[in-house]
Amino acid sequence: MRLRFAIAIIIGALFAVGLSISGCKNTSSKNSGSDLISYNYEVRPILSDKCFACHGPDKNKQEAGLRLDIEKFAKAPLKETKGAFAIVPGKPGESELIKRITSTDPAYQMPTPESHLGVLNEDEINILTQWIEQGAKYEKHWAFISPEKAALPEIDDEAWPRNEIDFFIANKLEQKGLAHSEEADKAVLLKRISLDITGLLPDLALQQSYMDDKSDKAYEKAIDKLMAMPQFGEKMAIHWLDVSRYADSYGYQDDDRRTQWPYRDWVIHAFNKNIHYDDFLTWQLAGDMLPDSSKEKILATAFLRNHKYTEEGGVIPEEYRVEYNLDKVKTYTKGILGLTVECAQCHDHKYDPISQKDYYKMFAFFNNSQEKGLEGLVGSEPAKTPILYLSDDDTRNVLQFINRKDSGVLQVSVMGELKDTTRTTYILERGVYDQHGEAVTAGALPAVMDYDTTLYPKNRLGLAQWTVSKKNPLTARVFVNQMWEQFFGKGIVKSVGDFGMQGNLPTHPQLLDWLAVDFMEHDWDIKYLIKKILMSATYRQSSNVKKEHLEKDPENLFYARFSRLRMPAETIRDMVLGSSGLLVKEIGGPSVKPYQPAGLWEAATSGRGTLATYRQDKGADLYRRGIYTFIKLTVPPPTMIVFDASNRDQCEVQRLTTSTPLQALIMMNDPTVLEASRVFAERLIKKEKKTEGAISTAFETIICRKPDDQQIKVLESYYKDQLARFEKDSAAAETVLDVGEFKHSSDPKNMAATAAMMRVVNMIYNMEEAIVKI
Numbered sequence: 037m038r039l040r041f042a043i044a045i046i047i048g049a050l051f052a053v054g055l056s057i058s059g060c061k062n063t064s065s066k067n068s069g070s071d072l073i074s075y076n077y078e079v080r081p082i083l084s085d086k087c088f089a090c091h092g093p094d095k096n097k098q099e100a101g102l103r104l105d106i107e108k109f110a111k112a113p114l115k116e117t118k119g120a121f122a123i124v125p126g127k128p129g130e131s132e133l134i135k136r137i138t139s140t141d142p143a144y145q146m147p148t149p150e151s152h153l154g155v156l157n158e159d160e161i162n163i164l165t166q167w168i169e170q171g172a173k174y175e176k177h178w179a180f181i182s183p184e185k186a187a188l189p190e191i192d193d194e195a196w197p198r199n200e201i202d203f204f205i206a207n208k209l210e211q212k213g214l215a216h217s218e219e220a221d222k223a224v225l226l227k228r229i230s231l232d233i234t235g236l237l238p239d240l241a242l243q244q245s246y247m248d249d250k251s252d253k254a255y256e257k258a259i260d261k262l263m264a265m266p267q268f269g270e271k272m273a274i275h276w277l278d279v280s281r282y283a284d285s286y287g288y289q290d291d292d293r294r295t296q297w298p299y300r301d302w303v304i305h306a307f308n309k310n311i312h313y314d315d316f317l318t319w320q321l322a323g324d325m326l327p328d329s330s331k332e333k334i335l336a337t338a339f340l341r342n343h344k345y346t347e348e349g350g351v352i353p354e355e356y357r358v359e360y361n362l363d364k365v366k367t368y369t370k371g372i373l374g375l376t377v378e379c380a381q382c383h384d385h386k387y388d389p390i391s392q393k394d395y396y397k398m399f400a401f402f403n404n405s406q407e408k409g410l411e412g413l414v415g416s417e418p419a420k421t422p423i424l425y426l427s428d429d430d431t432r433n434v435l436q437f438i439n440r441k442d443s444g445v446l447q448v449s450v451m452g453e454l455k456d457t458t459r460t461t462y463i464l465e466r467g468v469y470d471q472h473g474e475a476v477t478a479g480a481l482p483a484v485m486d487y488d489t490t491l492y493p494k495n496r497l498g499l500a501q502w503t504v505s506k507k508n509p510l511t512a513r514v515f516v517n518q519m520w521e522q523f524f525g526k527g528i529v530k531s532v533g534d535f536g537m538q539g540n541l542p543t544h545p546q547l548l549d550w551l552a553v554d555f556m557e558h559d560w561d562i563k564y565l566i567k568k569i570l571m572s573a574t575y576r577q578s579s580n581v582k583k584e585h586l587e588k589d590p591e592n593l594f595y596a597r598f599s600r601l602r603m604p605a606e607t608i609r610d611m612v613l614g615s616s617g618l619l620v621k622e623i624g625g626p627s628v629k630p631y632q633p634a635g636l637w638e639a640a641t642s643g644r645g646t647l648a649t650y651r652q653d654k655g656a657d658l659y660r661r662g663i664y665t666f667i668k669l670t671v672p673p674p675t676m677i678v679f680d681a682s683n684r685d686q687c688e689v690q691r692l693t694t695s696t697p698l699q700a701l702i703m704m705n706d707p708t709v710l711e712a713s714r715v716f717a718e719r720l721i722k723k724e725k726k727t728e729g730a731i732s733t734a735f736e737t738i739i740c741r742k743p744d745d746q747q748i749k750v751l752e753s754y755y756k757d758q759l760a761r762f763e764k765d766s767a768a769a770e771t772v773l774d775v776g777e778f779k780h781s782s783d784p785k786n787m788a789a790t791a792a793m794m795r796v797v798n799m800i801y802n803m804e805e806a807i808v809k810i
């Protein structure tokens with residue numbers, strides 16, 4: 037600490053005699069190799085961490101009347117120090133900012149000791165000094181500048197890239213002194229793309245045909261084949277259902293059943309049909325307002341109605357109506373624009389250039405919808421919001437993607453505008469529903485892009501058009517980043533839901549912009565974008581971790597290897613069911629209730645409503661994919677939650693990944709895993725004549741490669757130990773096999789062998805490779 041202060045004093049003294057330290061160069065600059073300091077990528081993060089708490093956008097906490105986040109204020113004369121300026125362009129020695137951050141006098145030093153923000157280090161001081169010396173040029177926030185398609189950077193290893201993505205990755209690796217990894221084994225790549233595209237393991241037939249294909253196009257052909265499968269839509273839909281907070285219940289106290297599942301069927305259909313992202317968004321935001329509106333496009337607007345609804349009597353309808361619209365604003369801005377605007381519900385945003393007035397102008401887009409704040413009491417008809425009624429004729433002839441199970445009329449909550457009237461929107465003081473302030477009209481966020489009313493009407497359709505304009509700097513960037521996160525485990529912008537000033541900076545800004553522009557140039561084609569990513573050499577790298585990776589880039593921020601990623605909760609379930617042969621691959625339809633601990637719902641919810649008691653499904657419904665598991669908002673599916681699935685009570689664009697003992701206990705003891713192990717074992721014992729063959733088949737089916745000699749040896753030894761145990765204790769074997777409702781198919785004479793093989797299969801399910809994408 038003393039050394040740091042001594043350095044600061046020396047630097048301050050140099051400034052006093054008119055010297056500069058412009059020779060100090062920060063190697064973290066966006067423009068590596070240049071002395072030009074970037075405000076967005078180097079200066080602003082320092083100011084945000086050390087200065088904005090007292091000299092930023094929050095008017096209530098501004099000290100000395102100084103704002104450093106806006107250029108004209110930062111360069112204006114200081115109010116409390118006559119003749120002084122915080123920033124004097126070109127003259128760091130005369131800038132009060134530099135004098136204060138290099139001072140060791142607690143009464144003069146910035147940040148102040150009582151702020152507990154810590155003094156600036158030498159690199160930070162150097163950056164601010166060079167920046168002021170270069171003219172202290174401010175920049176608009178990087179995410180609010182329209183992306184441009186930069187020329188591909190020059191790289192040394194021109195033999196490695198397979199497409200444009202790799203040039204940007206290689207350029208950064210070379211800057212960091214890292215080398216890319218070798219390409220992953222062919223079998224590993226097939227498993228990787230199969231999980232990423234369909235959420236399922238490749239079956240043995242696909243594995244064999246792929247390994248037998250020795251052509252240069254084998255990998256690309258496998259991608260095309262997998263993307264043509266209907267399971268592609270199911271895998272892609274999981275992320276969007278998190279964004280759209282899809283669930284099967286209302287979410288408040290009584291938490292009764294909702295029938296929004298046709299919307300889920302539509303999302304799956306949209307991805308399979310490859311509805312381009314601009315249409316995909318437009319239909320969901322304003323499908324009911326399009327000139328060529330149809331039942332399908334109206335159904336898509338359920339996106340805005342998936343929020344929680346109260347069914348309770350005695351509530352104030354206006355309070356909840358406002359609450360629902362607040363949720364719509366949050367879902368739109370976080371899920372589509374990648375911004376956290378909810379702070380501005382009560383006051384001007386403390387960090388981003390979003391005022392409270394801007395917030396309620398955005399709120400106004402949703403405020404004219406037909407909604408009365410109460411969906412309907414338990415047992416009554418939900419007639420307070422627009423309802424789309426879907427008959428047998430609709431689903432047979434028009435909306436054939438909806439998998440209806442009965443002949444009843446389906447009811448889905450959708451959007452609809454008030455007719456012959458316009459509801460007035462007010463700024464709500466402190467965000468309270470009945471504290472009306474200034475009246476405002478609809479308008480999007482000016483900091484992002486002007487809302488030209490000659491181009492866009494002041495309604496949801498206009499908002500949709502503004503959103504998918506190719507001039508909008510956020511929409512394409514945000515979606516490209518979400519897709520990147522789906523395949524690499526983290527976004528180019530790590531804070532996937534926050535592209536604002538407190539979010540993370542992109543690790544590869546030129547790559548993000550290139551992909552965003554390329555995406556828009558190809559008409560927002562989602563399958564094109566995904567294939568571009570999967571075809572890259574970056575994606576095809578091995579996940580083997582080398583010593584230099586841990587030393588130079590332990591978080592794999594620069595993609596010198598492929599990251600090892602745990603599968604999502606739904607995929608873990610699907611992997612177990614699919615490999616065992618239990619999985620029912622039916623697409624769409626109502627949600628299902630698989631095995632769940634007894635008494636959980638009853639203990640955690642009220643005793644009223646059709647969902648007060650958990651009634652487990654039977655037969656094929658027990659073996660549906662994870663995407664179809666019934667989500668009750670007040671009691672989410674426990675197994676899914678343990679594996680970090682979204683609880684769906686609000687918009688989520690990024691799931692956390694945790695590691696807990698409960699996860700291991702589920703893989704060893706959950707009824708679904710045990711039943712799958714049992715059914716798989718029964719089939720192996722019937723089919724395979726030799727133990728080694730049965731174990732090898734189980735391993736190849738689950739791990740998607742052949743076991744090595746050591747693994748076969750360990751598994752055979754375990755099988756023999758278990759076999760000896762169960763041959764001595766037939767009651768124990770019977771107890772082990774007594775799991776699940778799927779019909780037993782084993783010969784009672786083979787009970788001991790089946791139980792032993794079941795234990796082996798369960799062991800393979802618990803291997804790291806079984807639940808990790810490598």
